Amino acid sequence: MSTDRSAPAATAGYDDRRRWQALGVGLVAAFMTLLDVSIVNVAVPSIDRALHATPSDLQWVLSGYALTFGLILVPAGRFGDARGRRTGFVAGLVLFTVTSAVAGLAASPLWLIIARLVQGAAAGVVNPQVSGMIQQLFRGAERGRAFGLLGATIGISTAVGPLLGGLLIQAGGEQHGWRFVFFVNVPVGIIAVLLGWRLMPARPTGAADRNRLDPIGVLLLGVAVTLVLLPLVQWQQWHGGAKWLLIPAGLVVLVAFGWWERRYERRCRQPLFDLRLFGLRSYTLGTLIGLLYFAGFTAIFFIFTLYLQIGLNYSALGAGLAITPFALGSAVAAAASGRVVNRYGRPLVGIGLLVVVIGLGAIVWLLRGSPHVSVPLLTAAPFLVAGLGSGLVVAPNQTLTLSKVPVPQAGSGAGMLQTGQRIGSAAGIAAVGGLFFSTLVDTRDDWTAAFRRSLLLAAAIITLALIAAVVDIVLGHRRSGSVSPARSGAAS
Template identity: 70%
Template sequence: MPDRPSVAGATGDRRRWQALGVALVAAFMTLLDVSIVNVAVPSLQRSLHASSSDLQWVLSGYALTFGLVLVPAGRFGDAHGRRTAFVVGVALFTLTSTLAGLANSPGWLVAARLLQGTAAGIVNPQVTGLIQQLFRDAERGRAFGLLGATIGVSTAVGPLLGGLLIALGGADHGWRWVFFVNIPVGIVGVLLGWRLLPARPTGLPDRHRFDLTGVLLLGAGVLLLLLPLVQREHWHSPWRWALIPTGILVLAGFARWERRYAGRGRVPLFDLRLFGLRSYTLGALLALVYFGGFTAIFFVFTLYLQNGLGYSALVAGLAITPFALGSALASALGGRVVDRFGRPLVGAGLAVVLLGLGAVVLVLRGDPIGGVPLLTAVPLLAAGLGSGLVITPNQTLTLAEVPVPQAGGAAGMLQTGQRIGSAAGIAAVGAVFFSSLAGSAGDWAAALRHALLLAMGFVALALCAALLDVALTRRMVRTDPDVGATRASGQRK
């Protein structure tokens, strides 16, 4: 599946990087809203008199609709032009952020959050597709490095920024500014996106026919997988877990349909031949399990600091800042050197993450002496540095052999796996955290240690996937030196 020519030369070097800047700001805005709302929960609960079920939907509804539309939105951008999809997504995100900030009832806010998640799912695959379209070789690694820094910082800095906005806006209505802050950014994003992003479609054949059956099957399968995970705290029936095997069966039906659809000479929603690329398959698997541990860390750590130790939302956000800084720095570096080191760089990053989290567990043994945010700062910085060497290089390597006209759909499927991994990880790690808390008579430090050990298990599984890819590449080097050496270095043809 050879790559296609880039439009980079026709676009101009300065314009390409400006377009990337606009895309990254939009990605930051949408990814930030995954975590920033967590610290706003007490404020909006007081203001809207929301029930615990309402709060769960405010938090999880965004992630649910985000994950549902990633692949169809990526495919639409591939077929009809990424500028159109990007601008529509950012405009919808801005509108729904406004509606969320103006909400006067829990139902209104939940509906706005569901639509806001849909808009975020439209925007994000366009960003990755644009990087594939506009950049090549070392430049593509640099661009993915900036995207990786954006992902890492947005995930970790959300609680800090949310705490600042709530402090400025007041205890009762500060939560509204968590949404209103998106409005000026979104307006600028729409205007600059329309001006700077390339308008030309990537030239897929049959681009006006859309695989509606594939969209419905994939959406149903992802919904069945995610719903019992994101509603884990308020849906207590054991029958909810029956949705997960049902979802797997629906996804198997989706795969069968896609093969039939492609066999008719049409362009499917997702080209299953991409899973024939080892770089894509192992990279997607690695991302799925790593995000299961990566995002769960912030969930349990902020609970520990705020509910267990009584720190404010602002201090809890500051405590996670070392991870964000480390991730940002290492992501930029990882994007620059991934071509030289390939998948071993990802393996090294995962090992550093494990060491950093292990140090956090050791620090929290017994009764920590001194402020926990200070004690965990260096270990979290180390874990962040390792994470920066995972997300960016892995995304670069995973998409390296994907043809540009399929970049949006491939990125959408990759990010869908990340969303499923995040939901599964938070559900599993959260379950261990709360059950340990109940069984240890309110020992919050012990509960956090147990939860972090499970999160480390997810990271260790990702490390196994990375080591498997390294071993297979070395075997390829021995059997076919030319091809193997190319893949070992992480270079793209």
């Protein structure tokens, strides 16, 4: 498979001077869509009071978005590769903006659930176009900086969601403040649609086989992702062990998807996802690192919000402020890491993972016994450290993982990477959240003990990502002999 390290070869007729402006629009859209994964968590009590929703309704409001988001990523990425990223970006963003308004106007739980399902699918259309656009328009050090900014956006949007949600709910009032969580997307979305149509490239470079979008591949992958994600996102409300049988069933369908993709490609057609990408060590291990890191990383904010709001009676705004140090550390480190990732390669990711584990371990140690000072104050410094480590993980890992992916497969390659991250997030919340609630039962509502134990599990999952990064570094050194760290993380 060819690499992609030449000078920029932008789409014919595209003004390269617009690249950074287009990236800015893409980052705003990515921020909005990723923010909606976490921002609604703090709005649940307000939604419950306003719409008289059942626990099952509320779970679907939260998890339905994540389900359809993960379901559409790879097909949407392939669409952008084949038909133009601007088309996919604008169409997805229009749908996201409209469904945000519809969700804000919801008069019943069913209304809100349907709006969230469609909103999640729209978010899944938008995000691969941003990563694909970076692959298409940037090269070398500039690509690292662009992915650094995207990594900062991912980290901030995930961590700062509870804070912004708390601010919006406080501004709108306890009864209807949750509606502001959705309405805030509308003016930003309208502006981003107009600028996106003007600034983003209409067609990708070197796209081939534009008119074939592999509908059977789309169906098989969609069924596989649904079967894997559904029990993970419904783990609280779907009782009994039968739900876990869907995961091996999903893996069987995934094998069928792989068989079909190879058959489709042998007919000289462009498959939905080029399986040869998994022949690249940087892509395979990078995708695994992303899945494992997001499994631990996303779950932290889920359990911390529960711990503060329900266990310690903090307000939504107070819980959001407590997570701010992580968001700030992540933003600073992600922006800086984009400038040095090409020099240090995968070891930079390994260092970041180690720092995250150290930060989380410090929180577990500080919360031993019953804390006698404010928990947000006690955890601020270690969360800042963990955030700095996170900033060295998300953006550099994305840059290194996609470094060898040819531009014609950039959207679908990024879509598969993000699908792994969505599956990891769902699995992490199910596992870490399950331990959190079981510990509450075992300890008779000792919220601090529950948080510490579940945080240890999250740290252990992130440690697995660290092991995968070390494996990549070691294999890189073995393959190339004694080489500089800058090349060890990018070797395929």
